[in-house]
Amino acid sequence: MSFILRHLLGTESLSRDELAFLLDQSRAFQGIQKQPLKKLATLRGKSVVLAFFETSTRTRISFGTAAARLGADTMNLQAESSSTQKGESLSDTVRTLEAMKPDVIVIRHAASGAPHFIAERLGIPVVNAGDGLHEHPTQGLLDALTISDRLGRLDNLNFTIVGDIRHSRVARSNIHVLSKFGCRTTLCGPAMWLPPEMSCIAPNVRIEPRLEEALRDAHIVMVLRVQTERLREPALPADEYIRLYQMTPARLALARPDAVLMHPGPMIRGLEIDPAVADSPQSAVLEQVTNGVAVRMAVLYLLAGGAPSAGASPAGSAAD
Amino acid sequence: MLLVHNGRVVDPARNFDGPADVLLEDGKIARVGPKLDAPGAERFDASGLVVAPGFIDLHCHLREPGNEPAETIESGTRAAARGGFTAVCCMPNTQPVNDNASVTRFILDRAAATASVRVWPIGAASKGSQGEGLAEIAAMKDAGIVAVTDDGKPIATAKLLRHVMEYARPLDLPVIEHSEDLSLFSGAVMREGATSVRLGLRGMPAATEAICVARDVQICALTGARLHVAHMSAKDSLDLVRDAKRRGLPVTCEVTPHHFTLTDEDVVYDSRYKMNPPLASRADREALLSGLADGSVDAIATDHAPHTLASKDVEFDRAPFGVTGFETALALALEALVHPGRAPLARLVELFTSGPARVLGRKRTIAAGEPADLTLFSTDHQWTFRAAESASKSRNTPFDGREFRGAPMATIVAGRLAWRREK
Numbered sequence: 001m002s003f004i005l006r007h008l009l010g011t012e013s014l015s016r017d018e019l020a021f022l023l024d025q026s027r028a029f030q031g032i033q034k035q036p037l038k039k040l041a042t043l044r045g046k047s048v049v050l051a052f053f054e055t056s057t058r059t060r061i062s063f064g065t066a067a068a069r070l071g072a073d074t075m076n077l078q079a080e081s082s083s084t085q086k087g088e089s090l091s092d093t094v095r096t097l098e099a100m101k102p103d104v105i106v107i108r109h110a111a112s113g114a115p116h117f118i119a120e121r122l123g124i125p126v127v128n129a130g131d132g133l134h135e136h137p138t139q140g141l142l143d144a145l146t147i148s149d150r151l152g153r154l155d156n157l158n159f160t161i162v163g164d165i166r167h168s169r170v171a172r173s174n175i176h177v178l179s180k181f182g183c184r185t186t187l188c189g190p191a192m193w194l195p196p197e198m199s200c201i202a203p204n205v206r207i208e209p210r211l212e213e214a215l216r217d218a219h220i221v222m223v224l225r226v227q228t229e230r231l232r233e234p235a236l237p238a239d240e241y242i243r244l245y246q247m248t249p250a251r252l253a254l255a256r257p258d259a260v261l262m263h264p265g266p267m268i269r270g271l272e273i274d275p276a277v278a279d280s281p282q283s284a285v286l287e288q289v290t291n292g293v294a295v296r297m298a299v300l301y302l303l304a305g306g307a308p309s310a311g312a313s314p315a316g317s318a319a320d
Numbered sequence: 321m322l323l324v325h326n327g328r329v330v331d332p333a334r335n336f337d338g339p340a341d342v343l344l345e346d347g348k349i350a351r352v353g354p355k356l357d358a359p360g361a362e363r364f365d366a367s368g369l370v371v372a373p374g375f376i377d378l379h380c381h382l383r384e385p386g387n388e389p390a391e392t393i394e395s396g397t398r399a400a401a402r403g404g405f406t407a408v409c410c411m412p413n414t415q416p417v418n419d420n421a422s423v424t425r426f427i428l429d430r431a432a433a434t435a436s437v438r439v440w441p442i443g444a445a446s447k448g449s450q451g452e453g454l455a456e457i458a459a460m461k462d463a464g465i466v467a468v469t470d471d472g473k474p475i476a477t478a479k480l481l482r483h484v485m486e487y488a489r490p491l492d493l494p495v496i497e498h499s500e501d502l503s504l505f506s507g508a509v510m511r512e513g514a515t516s517v518r519l520g521l522r523g524m525p526a527a528t529e530a531i532c533v534a535r536d537v538q539i540c541a542l543t544g545a546r547l548h549v550a551h552m553s554a555k556d557s558l559d560l561v562r563d564a565k566r567r568g569l570p571v572t573c574e575v576t577p578h579h580f581t582l583t584d585e586d587v588v589y590d591s592r593y594k595m596n597p598p599l600a601s602r603a604d605r606e607a608l609l610s611g612l613a614d615g616s617v618d619a620i621a622t623d624h625a626p627h628t629l630a631s632k633d634v635e636f637d638r639a640p641f642g643v644t645g646f647e648t649a650l651a652l653a654l655e656a657l658v659h660p661g662r663a664p665l666a667r668l669v670e671l672f673t674s675g676p677a678r679v680l681g682r683k684r685t686i687a688a689g690e691p692a693d694l695t696l697f698s699t700d701h702q703w704t705f706r707a708a709e710s711a712s713k714s715r716n717t718p719f720d721g722r723e724f725r726g727a728p729m730a731t732i733v734a735g736r737l738a739w740r741r742e743k
Contacts, residue, residue: 012518089634111635112520113589132637134520169520197517 005302007119007126010135011173012202016180019144023154025298026145032069032297033290043072046103046304051077051094052129053109058265059129059138062289063106066296072304075102094118103304107131125303133167139264140173142295144181146288147220150260154181160214160255161185162245163224163272164193170264171224175202188214189224189245190236211245218255222262223247226272238271248274252282260284321345322735323358324694327366331373332670333685342371344692344735352686364737366696369729372669373684374406374693376676377646378496378574379471379550379621382408382439384430385423386415391626391713393427394434396646398711399624401739403646404672404728406693407438408624409680412449413472419444419455424463436738437731438693440466440680442496445484451476454487461491466680469496471550474532478539485545494546494572494679499532499557500524500597509637511553511584511598519587521636526604529597530556537564540571548679549573551623553597555607562616572679574621577652578643580608582718591632591639592718595625609656612671613663619676622649626714644717648705650697652719654726658699665699692735701727701741 003018011019032038048067052060055078067074077097088096090109097105104125107115112132119126130136148154159178165171165187175185179202186208187198199205208214215221226241252261261282269275278285322344329340329352341356342349377400383391393410400408410427412418418427424441431439443465444455449472457468468488474497475481481495488495505524510516512523533549537560540547549561552573564571578595583602587593600608611617625642632639653671657663672695677684686694707720730740 089630091633109635111637114635116589117635132520133522166517172518172520195512195517197512197514200514201518 005299007115008137008299008303009115009119009126009128011137011140011176012135014180019141019177019180022141022298023145023148025302026141026291026295029294029297029301030291033294038069039071040069041071042301043067043070043304047073047075048300048304049075049077049097049102049105051097051105051107053079053090053107053114054130055079056108056130058289059108062292063129063296066293066300069293070297070300072103072300075100090114090118091121094122098122098124104300127299127303130169132169134169135173136169137173138292138295138299139170140177142288142292143174143222143262143264144177145291145295146262146284147260149287149291150284151219151258154178154183156181157183157219158217159183159185159220159222160188160218161222161224162188162211162214162247164226165189165198165224166193166195167227168224172201174222175205179203179205186214186218190241192236211251212254215251215254218259220260220262221247221252221255223273225264225266226268242271246272246274247277249276249280252277252280262288264288321350321358321361322364322732323356323361324364324366324371324696324732325356327369327371327696329371329686330666330669331686332666333373333674333683334687337666340371342686342694344732347692347734349686349688349690349692351688364730369696369698370665370669371686372695372697373673373686374691374733375404375650375672375695376684377405377408377622377624377649378619378676378679380408380410380624380646381413381626381642382410383414383626385426389713390628390631392434393430393439395711395713396624396626397431397435397437397439398739399644399646401436401731401733402711402728403622403648404650404695404697404731405437405646406695406731406733406738407440409440409442409466411471412442412444412469417444417448418442418460419447419449421456421459421463424460424465428464437733440464442467442469442471444468445470445475445495446480449473451480454483457487457493458491461493465493467494467496467548469498469550471496471498473502474498474500478535481536481539482543485539485543485547489543489545492681494548494681496548496550497532497536498550499529499536501528501531504528504531509594509598510587511600513584513601515584515587519589521587524598526554526556526600529554530560533557533560537561537569537571540564540569544570546570546572551576551579551597551621552608552617553579553600553604555604558607558611558616562611565616572618574619574676574679575608575612575617576621576623577645577649578718580605580612580656581652586718589636591634591636592643592716594636594639594641595623595643596641609662612657613667617671618679620649620653620671621676622646626712627716629715632716642716644710644712644714646712647710648717648719648722650728651705651724651726654699655724659725692732694732695728696730696732697726697728699726701725701729703727
């Protein structure tokens, strides 16, 4: 299976075969992360714009690392220093960036759909690094890669997400990826963060307000970050959240014994997650981070390097 | 003198639908009847066309004064004429706000100098539409306003609404409400539902509108003043209006073509689908169509809301609310109501003529002595709407490129052709 990836705007529009292809491509880059010399020359001479209109540390560094390991140059735009502060429109800002002739633009933006907006206006590939409350497709892919590493498969798993689903682009991208592989998703969290319509966004998604029920038989337990600013709108006492939803060893024990515990980070120990769970052998949190670089290398390689020739292993070519 | 002959006159106010000629003279309708003889009169052959009373749009934004790059009274009324409208009611949220007689007079003066159709200004209910003190409503009434509203937002509090309605009642002005409970959500850009959740766009539930309509109806009952609910989008709001009408309260309402044509499921990351109230659910759309057909809805109004490309060509979250609407209104109404057999043609004509006239306490009919305003349209002319060819200065419409059957063919205002379609 091979297909031409023009942009990576979300996982909803990708088929199972396309997702499987992206994951295969990512596996080819996983090995690089373990080598002492991690730099390839695959994208030497290419440049990647990292346009982060919303502050980010982890995702920006992960994309930057991925670009660097492929030999590409990166150009950084950060919200605080950008011309958007001076009143320039998004359309003009990205056209200006495009005029510097980069090969790919990676965008994070607080407005849902901003990557789609610029993809329609630019002639270069666009990667969505998180748009508003909508999607974060590389996170969905890196989570799927991590699950498949841990459990040896992606098909027909029970996937439970706990927390602020309403405002989570990570949840949406994960639901779209895993539902394509026939997984059954269970969503659990306080009602104001869990709109009933979430169960309609993909097949096999259900809502279960009781955490104990939601965890039963889960192969994967994903704990979402509680953004403390969200605790204020509407007021939800942090102690209430901890009491009802914090992932503790006792609660995790309700899932399958080999269940994988995931968190997209940044993690607040003692709020949504008990430190003992965060550090348990079931936790795959750091593997998620490592796999993030591999997935982003694969995505940048496919978008900036063009379509792969059949059978060629990009990771096996020209180590620098 | 202008003789409109060979047409099919549809005049819901007189319950008339049949072949008739109409003779216009000195800005008035002189005679109506079969095979009129009028030596020396200019003739307009209306063969194959419907001859209707002049269409009235209860709800539009002409942007002048203050936002002339988006629209002017000249460009907006030219677009209105192309849509078959002979009179348009312009909302007061200009810059400055139309909250005093000098702004009202400015609008009417500009209309006299530049407009293609009649302009009937609507005044602000509160000073600056800020929701605090009353605007100079009586002075504006003398200057020519036909209603009051704080459109763009609801009249801020129940207490203020009560004062406005008590004040408007002896002036015989309807109070038009943009019914929206702003405290129910924050930062919403579309209707809450499966689509908003999937797209990650913040939504407002249907109750946002219905809560405010319920309040407005209660104040109407308390004061006895006429309440008109603008751009109604939700089934629950319609049920409240139906119930109020059943109780004999002076409540009327309007629905826009985009709300009876599209739903929230049509929304994509394209600000041409962003308006307020937002596109509603399929069930709401069905209810609105039923209300339009059965008479619960009094008028089709466009809520023509032009915005410059620069202001609209931004992220969905940041774009202003609103779409243009004059030139597609009739064709969309034919598409939704008449072609599928949901409502007879006379009902559609009523929604554009005697319906909105009644909201304003006027009549609209084709009879001797009435103003010589006529809308001539075809029910089967095939055409494609091109936003780039619109007379409006703005292009923010979700209907660009849509193919239609049926179109306005000529608009006659005060006995003169304001516009006619070129073949």
